[in-house]
Amino acid sequence: MTNRTLSTQRTPRRRRLAAAAVAAGAAAVTVACGAGNAAGGAETALDYWLWDANQLPAYQACVEAFEEENPDIDVRVSQYGWDDYWQKLTAGFVAGAGPDVFTDHLTRYPEYAGRDLLLDLNTLDATADVDPDTFQPGLAELWVTPDGGRYGLPKDFDTIALFYDVNALTEAGMSPEDLQGLTWNPDDGGTFEDVIAHLSVDANGVRGDEEGFDPDNVETYGMASNGSGGAEGQTQWSWLAASTGWTFTDQPVWGTEYHFDDPRLHETLAWYFGLVEKGFMPPYEEVGTSPNPTQALGSGRAVLSSNGSWMIRSYTALEGVELGVAPLPAGPVGHPMSMYNGLADSISAQTENPEEAARLVAFLGSEACQVIVGEAGVVFPAIPAGTEAAVEAFADQGVDVQPFTDLVDNGYTFFFPVTDGYGSISALMTPIMDEIYIGSRDPETLTQLNDQVNDLIG
Amino acid sequence: MTTAPASTGARRRRRDDTRLALLFIAPATIGLLVFYFWPLLRGVWLSFTSWDVLTPATFIGVDNYTAMVADPVFWNAVRVTALYVVINIGVQTVVALLIAVLMQRLSQSILLRSLVLTPYLVSNVVAALVFLWILDFQLGIGNNILEGLGLDRVGFFTSEEWVIPTIALVNVWRHMGYTALLIFAGLLTIPPTMYEAARVDGASEVRSFFSITLPLLRPILGLVLIVSVIGSFQVFDTVAVTTSGGPVDASRVLQLYIYEKAFAQFDFGYASALSVALLLLLMIVTFLQYRVTRAGQSDLS
Structure with a gap:
């Protein structure tokens, strides 16, 4: 349910999620806690904000454990839907009434840090000593700016894998084993395209790899659509493009130049959105600005759906689906690649109690808390012990999540492109990616746009 | 000497x-100043600044305006908004006029009048969401009916050609009853004797519509048009709920663009400049409408 997908204003998923959040708990669920242990009278009150309603119970439990260890601190946890969250946060900064500690996103923190709205965790006692190596590799470094300030302590991570319905696979005469060890390349799509073709069925029951398949009258698509993906294509095309050796920017994080002019990206996009013409993926017309790959899988409209680990819960909730998770196909570099993204907790520069806030952040980033979060089985916590707890919790739900964690264990990951100017870059790129999806623009025209994008980094 | 006190007294009474009087108009004046003039002036001032809400605004002269003139998304938004207004107002006015005349000439039933108004009681967002479901490409009942009739499915909200007509018609559905009622009120000001005289002279319904109803309705119709055109230019919620401006930029109307610039990209200076442009555009359109329809005068007297 988390919208980790960096949607822009127009990415619809967010709207849906916001609606779901509203449905889940009337926009904002504010839970004052610590009433029980505040008998001695807590001296310091801290506000902690997060946006994912699914994670609220786990973090509630964390906060209670924290309050037990720190009876002098009283933490109020507030949860707001994704849309409200960032507006409330910005309004909070303007009014000086925001939270002390909040869940932060990679796309947002550079702008906040650049405006001195976040505290450097290295300057606070409780967080200065935290060893970045206690987290899954690389996660902590995402939150360090070029000038060395550390503005967030990792709390979880996510990667991409393929979701599918085992029943649909069986119907096509395939087994889950057939989805192991697939290969892909932008020229002919490799064995990955063979599978997608075989899983696509037209209205007459003809499969995509058979004679007479009608791409204009498809009943079941081999690949579900999650929209054009905007500037980062996190769940759509970024993992394909990266498996050709392409990188978003000149440096893993804080790049100063984007690589939208790289032919490898153009070929990847041409192959990916070319699936539409072949009848293997729904056209833009069908999914519009609110693609719902989960529903497409649940209704049998599509068979394979590449999506992020934060969506596992949504897929397991589908009725009548025997959920399977398969690894991404290996690309020209010889192995799969996945975007590797994570959330962190940041401290507002406006907090009146920076040291207490740092204690809370350190605790939220500690094994004690992250194992609690992992046991809830919603996301993968950033600390390996927490990740293991989550893997077990997901196994209890009947999902083998190894395809997600293998990527991290093998180092087959690349970071979300953290740069300045995300809002403007996303606003520029999203309509253009939509055009490529619709088929009215050639991916090679991205070359001319690259300079414009680089100018926006500022 | 003796008149002096008297005149002072009179002057004092006048003061x-x-x-x-000032005391009486003070509440309204303060409200006007605080809630209308101050935000307007501040908005105009901000349009000459670069401001991201979080750091102080810096004066940058007319940079926002020069950027705006060169901004293809802005001009596209003007085009898209204009297309929307033309379809929305054109269809809505004709339909509303038809409903109003039918209400006047055929049935004066209160029930009917209330029924015509019901779409207006539905909130914009709810109406938009319901139509989003009805017209969904894959699951919507609208497209299933089309297919049942042997026609092709239509991407009402998902194709560049259909999206603005669809949104315009959704809003026609919502507003036509209200507009019809306004026009109906105007029709009631036309003396029934006119129609009696026309009937005596042997004029047909169509003839009396064009020779009596339309000319005498002109001032009301003019005002209704001015109000509904202003409302139409400000279309936002329906677009935000259904398409967020897509596909590509096909439904990125001005208000949505302003909103995105301000609240998604925190470029409040540029968003203010866009708002000022919209204000100027509306002033020109309203002025022209006022002149063309001569909404200030009536032919009745």
Whole structure:
């Protein structure tokens, strides 16, 4: 349910999620806690904000454990839907009434840090000593700016894998084993395209790899659509493009130049959105600005759906689906690649109690808390012990999540492109990616746009 | 010497009246200043600045305006908004006029009048969401009916050609009853004797519509048009709920663009400049409408 997908204003998923959040708990669920242990009278009150309603119970439990260890601190946890969250946060900064500690996103923190709205965790006692190596590799470094300030302590991570319905696979005469060890390349799509073709069925029951398949009258698509993906294509095309050796920017994080002019990206996009013409993926017309790959899988409209680990819960909730998770196909570099993204907790520069806030952040980033979060089985916590707890919790739900964690264990990951100017870059790129999806623009025209994008980094 | 006190007294009494008058209009004046003029002036001022809400605004002269003139998304938004207004107002006015005349000439039933108004009681967002479901490409009942009739499915909200007509018609559905009622009120001001005289002279319904109803309705129709055109230019919620401006930029109307610039990209200076442009555009359109329809005068007298 988390919208980790960096949607822009127009990415619809967010709207849906916001609606779901509203449905889940009337926009904002504010839970004052610590009433029980505040008998001695807590001296310091801290506000902690997060946006994912699914994670609220786990973090509630964390906060209670924290309050037990720190009876002098009283933490109020507030949860707001994704849309409200960032507006409330910005309004909070303007009014000086925001939270002390909040869940932060990679796309947002550079702008906040650049405006001195976040505290450097290295300057606070409780967080200065935290060893970045206690987290899954690389996660902590995402939150360090070029000038060395550390503005967030990792709390979880996510990667991409393929979701599918085992029943649909069986119907096509395939087994889950057939989805192991697939290969892909932008020229002919490799064995990955063979599978997608075989899983696509037209209205007459003809499969995509058979004679007479009608791409204009498809009943079941081999690949579900999650929209054009905007500037980062996190769940759509970024993992394909990266498996050709392409990188978003000149440096893993804080790049100063984007690589939208790289032919490898153009070929990847041409192959990916070319699936539409072949009848293997729904056209833009069908999914519009609110693609719902989960529903497409649940209704049998599509068979394979590449999506992020934060969506596992949504897929397991589908009725009548025997959920399977398969690894991404290996690309020209010889192995799969996945975007590797994570959330962190940041401290507002406006907090009146920076040291207490740092204690809370350190605790939220500690094994004690992250194992609690992992046991809830919603996301993968950033600390390996927490990740293991989550893997077990997901196994209890009947999902083998190894395809997600293998990527991290093998180092087959690349970071979300953290740069300045995300809002403007996303606003520029999203309509253009939509055009490529619709088929009215050639991916090679991205070359001319690259300079414009680089100018926006500022 | 003796007249002096008297005249002072008279003057004092007059001054007292002024004070009292000022006191009476003070609430309205303060409201106007605080809630209308101050935000307007501040908005205009911000349009000459670069401001991201979080750091102080810096004056940058007319940079926002020069950027705006060169901004293809802005001009596209103007085009898209204009297309929307033309379809929305064109269809809505004709339909509303038809409904109003039918209400006047055929049935004066209160029930009917209330029924015509019901779409207006539905909130914009709810109406938009319901139509989003009805017209969904894959699951919507609208497209299933089309397919049942042997026609092709239509991407009402997902194709560049259909999206603005669809949104315009959704809003026609919502507003036509209200507009019809306004026009109906105007029709009631036309004396029934006119129609009696026309009937005596042997004029047909169509003839009396064009020779009596339309000319005498002109001032009301003019005002209804001015109000509904202004409302139409400000279309936002339906677009935000259904398409967020897509596909590509096909439904990125001005208000949505302003909103995105301000609240998604925190470029409040540029968003203010866009708002000022919209204000100017509306002033020109309203002025022209006022002149063309001569909404200030009536032919009745």
